[in-house]
Amino acid sequence: MDAFFSGLFSNVDWYDIWLATLDTLLMLGGSLLFTLLLGLPLGVLLFLTGPRQLFENGPLYAFLSFVVNVLRSLPFIILLIVMIPFTVLVTGTSLGVAGAIPPLVVGAAPFFARLVETALREVDRGIIEATQAMGASTRQIIFSALLPEARPGIIAATTVTAITLVSYTAMAGVVGAGGLGDLAIRFGYQRFQTDVMIVTVVLLLVLVQILQSVGDKLVTHFSRK
Amino acid sequence: MIEFQDVHKTYRVAGREIPALHPTRLEICAGEVFGLIGHSGAGKSTLLRLINRLEEPSGGRILVNGEDVTALDAEGLRRFRQRVGMIFQHFNLLMSKTVADNVAMPLRLAGAYSKSEIDRRVAALLQRVGLEDHARKYPAQLSGGQKQRVGIARALATEPDILLCDEATSALDPQTTTQVLQLLAEINRELKLTIVLITHEMDVIRRVCDRVAVMDAGHIVETGPVTAVFLHPQHPTTHRFVLEDEAVDEREQHEDFNHVPGRILRLTFQGESTYTPLLGTVARETGVDYSILSGRIDHIKNTPYGQLTLALIGGDLAAAMSRFEAADVHVEVLR
Numbered sequence: 359m360d361a362f363f364s365g366l367f368s369n370v371d372w373y374d375i376w377l378a379t380l381d382t383l384l385m386l387g388g389s390l391l392f393t394l395l396l397g398l399p400l401g402v403l404l405f406l407t408g409p410r411q412l413f414e415n416g417p418l419y420a421f422l423s424f425v426v427n428v429l430r431s432l433p434f435i436i437l438l439i440v441m442i443p444f445t446v447l448v449t450g451t452s453l454g455v456a457g458a459i460p461p462l463v464v465g466a467a468p469f470f471a472r473l474v475e476t477a478l479r480e481v482d483r484g485i486i487e488a489t490q491a492m493g494a495s496t497r498q499i500i501f502s503a504l505l506p507e508a509r510p511g512i513i514a515a516t517t518v519t520a521i522t523l524v525s526y527t528a529m530a531g532v533v534g535a536g537g538l539g540d541l542a543i544r545f546g547y548q549r550f551q552t553d554v555m556i557v558t559v560v561l562l563l564v565l566v567q568i569l570q571s572v573g574d575k576l577v578t579h580f581s582r583k
Numbered sequence: 584m585i586e587f588q589d590v591h592k593t594y595r596v597a598g599r600e601i602p603a604l605h606p607t608r609l610e611i612c613a614g615e616v617f618g619l620i621g622h623s624g625a626g627k628s629t630l631l632r633l634i635n636r637l638e639e640p641s642g643g644r645i646l647v648n649g650e651d652v653t654a655l656d657a658e659g660l661r662r663f664r665q666r667v668g669m670i671f672q673h674f675n676l677l678m679s680k681t682v683a684d685n686v687a688m689p690l691r692l693a694g695a696y697s698k699s700e701i702d703r704r705v706a707a708l709l710q711r712v713g714l715e716d717h718a719r720k721y722p723a724q725l726s727g728g729q730k731q732r733v734g735i736a737r738a739l740a741t742e743p744d745i746l747l748c749d750e751a752t753s754a755l756d757p758q759t760t761t762q763v764l765q766l767l768a769e770i771n772r773e774l775k776l777t778i779v780l781i782t783h784e785m786d787v788i789r790r791v792c793d794r795v796a797v798m799d800a801g802h803i804v805e806t807g808p809v810t811a812v813f814l815h816p817q818h819p820t821t822h823r824f825v826l827e828d829e830a831v832d833e834r835e836q837h838e839d840f841n842h843v844p845g846r847i848l849r850l851t852f853q854g855e856s857t858y859t860p861l862l863g864t865v866a867r868e869t870g871v872d873y874s875i876l877s878g879r880i881d882h883i884k885n886t887p888y889g890q891l892t893l894a895l896i897g898g899d900l901a902a903a904m905s906r907f908e909a910a911d912v913h914v915e916v917l918r
Contacts, residue, residue: 488675491635491747492689492737493664495657502692506679582678582721 369551374541379561382537384455385527386565389462390520397467397519398512400426401474402500408475412486412496426468434465434526438533458535462526470519477511478504510581517573521566528562538562585611585634585745585777590643592629603629605801606643611779611794613648613744616771616884618788618809619781620824621798627781630798631747634779635667636660647745665693668738672750674730676722682733683709683718689740708736712766728759735766739774746770748780752787764791768884785828789813789883797821810883814851814890815913829879840876840918845896847876848904851913852889862893865906870898892917 407419441461442452449456489503528539538558546555587609593600604626611617619627632638686705690696709715712732752760796806799820816822878891
């Protein structure tokens with residue numbers, strides 16, 4: 359059995375695979391955390407300043423919307439390179455896990471913010487009206503009604519964003535970020551080591567499956583049906 | 584008491600001023616159930632939302648117990664709204680919170696109640712609306728009638744003086760509507776709470792309201808005690824609502840009477856006279872013969888009433904009519 363495996367995956371260094379997996383998970387965790395911290399308030403602000411909303415503000419909404427659209431229309435591979443000076447400024451390096459997180463966050467936060475805005479728009483206006491009628495302040499409307507009601511939508515948005523980040527981390531390998539994508543490109547593609555390619559792809563696939571099913575379970579739980 | 588002093592409301596849509604409510608004077612007395620009836624777009628929803636300023640008036644003043652609510656600042660408005668409960672056609676419960684948490688929400692938002700006080704009140708409110716076994720459920724697990732009862736419990740949580748009902752039974756089936764209306768009448772009686780409700784069904788007005796205002800195209804066209812407005816409607820819009828409730832087509836009915844000989848009268852009995860054996864007595868004493876063409880005996884809130892359309896033949900017709908009027912029966916000659 360052992361011989362069979364070592365024959366089949368002769369190029370695969372399982373320790374390297376383990377380190378690369380760890381790097382991918384670190385990049386994913388770190389960038390997801392900052393994406394949520396940045397994207398959630400941005401999404402709430404987009405929603406509130408939008409047309410016919412609580413803090414309707416045409417110019418501010420147009421500005422935020424424009425910035426979000428610009429960042430979203432930039433291909434991630436370009437963003438990675440354009441961001442290098444800024445990344446060095448923030449983390450001191452453009453390499454490794456630390457070097458990958460700033461471009462990942464800048465790439466994913468606008469995307470997540472848009473999804474949050476959409477999730478908040480799905481909340482029935484009647485619920486906002488009922489909360490206003492109870493004498494709630496705007497702050498209370500946001501934290502006691504809007505966000506709890508939009509929770510399933512925001513969780514679904516987080517799932518989609520996390521999966522997008524997995525594919526972004528693979529691309530970040532190009533600029534020396536490490537991780538499974540980096541391994542796949544350097545060994546699987548450039549050295550024609552098909553077995554390394556298969557192992558990394560399978561691991562990425564498993565990761566995405568886990569993220570999706572955990573996300574779906576949480577959405578179902580918080581939908582309170 | 585709620586007083587509208589020349590209140591009006593216009594919306595600006597695409598640069599044009601659309602009047603939703605023309606200058607309106609209206610008084611709603613403390614402790615009564617006041618109904619606003621009108622078709623959609625008549626302005627009743629706007630009028631209701633002006634009371635707790637979910638809609639801002641374009642002009643005029645609204646006084647609630649002598650206090651000008653149009654002059655309140657943001658903080659004053661919040662405190663005022665805590666004293667005004669509101670229920671909605673589509674319930675507007677938070678799907679993410681349990682029944683108990685929904686009912687507790689106005690208390691938590693007010694921030695002036697201890698946890699044990701909130702628990703005590705929520706338990707009492709759920710008991711009042713008959714949902715004490717459903718405290719830990721989520722709204723999605725309840726029927727429409729149960730959801731509206733959660734809405735009522737939530738609206739009563741801060742012990743308000745006024746309850747606003749926005750088409751509260753329009754999304755419910757007839758049986759559930761009856762239960763919710765009974766609950767509202769019971770609350771009005773026991774808590775001495777002023778209820779303002781809007782509806783497009785005369786039946787709802789007839790069953791729970793003390794007074795009614797009929798609205799059409801942003802105007803109040805008729806207002807008064809429900810018995811008067813319902814039994815003797817003056818305005819064409821009111822006529823239509825009454826007929827819808829009776830489910831009769833007046834024109835059709837009159838055509839049927841073409842073949843009936845004699846005088847056709849409509850008698851309206853109200854209160855005690857509804858149950859007196861008047862017809863037989865009058866027929867014997869004046870020698871008129873009668874046949875009943877159509878009729879209805881029902882209640883307006885707690886007042887019984889009857890409305891009969893009769894054909895009278897022979898005898899002393901004038902004497903019969905004065906006998907009816909002497910017995911406090913309203914007589915209308917149809918032909």
